[in-house]
Amino acid sequence: MISRKSVCGIAATAVVLTMITACGSDSDSDSSASSTTASATNDMRSSIAATASSALSSARNTAQQGIQEAINVALAAAPITFDSGSSDLGALDVATINAVALPLKGNDTKIRITTYAQDSDKSAAEALAKSRGDNIAAELESAGIDKSRITVKAEVDPKDQNVVDKAKIEVVPD
Known part of the structure; x- marks a missing residue:
């Protein structure tokens, strides 16, 4: 069984890698293009952060469900x-x-x-x-x-x- 820390660690690593890949350079010389790019980048970062938070929450819930199932099996076998x-x-x-x-x-x-x-x-x-x-x-x-x-x-x-x-x-x- 994968431990909760492992699941959280894997999810966090995936989020960091996704953020690094998604965040490009904002070195355009046109200030309006740069402003638009910065705004789009901030929106993308917010979206990535929300997705990462959701993925981490889902991983925690899955780990907790697995732990509860193991507890239920033990209690069913010998209350x-x-x-x-x-x-x-x-x-x-x-x-x-x-x-x-x-x-x-x-x-x-x-x-x-x-x-x-x-x-x-x-x-x-x-x-x-x-x-x-x-x-x-x-x-x-x-x-x-x-x-x-x-x-x-x-x-x-x-x-x-x-x-x-x-x-x-x-x-x-x-």
């Missing part, structure tokens, strides 16, 4: 789950988290971990959901993912009862 009322991670959960960390290495993609809990005491449920997310974040950090790239979102009493005692990990778009 991160918790025993009711517990925030402890099992060995299989840690293995899944390590699999999630792999596509996150070598890039600066940010993620959001959403964990859920249900309890009649809302504050207890929120504390449990947050603890679950913090435990996943700590495992990702121990796998080499910088803490600044991880956001934890704790949800209490979700409408979808199928997500209680589970975790979701999503790429956060730039």
Whole structure:
């Protein structure tokens, strides 16, 4: 898999080469021709810059989609789950988290971990959901993912009862 930095580097190099090729000499002696040429060159540069920005954004989105797909595959193979009322991670959960960390290495993609809990005491449920997310974040950090790239979102009493005692990990778009 091509890393996000590689895609961005290739796109940036292509943009620079295109700009160098497109920007010719403005050494005409006729001042009105020179003014027209300068205006056309500025318009062309603006167009090239807009195209380059669009290409770079597209490359980033493609890289983020690839990372999200890899995370989804890992979570589908072995979802991160918790025993009711517990925030402890099992060995299989840690293995899944390590699999999630792999596509996150070598890039600066940010993620959001959403964990859920249900309890009649809302504050207890929120504390449990947050603890679950913090435990996943700590495992990702121990796998080499910088803490600044991880956001934890704790949800209490979700409408979808199928997500209680589970975790979701999503790429956060730039």
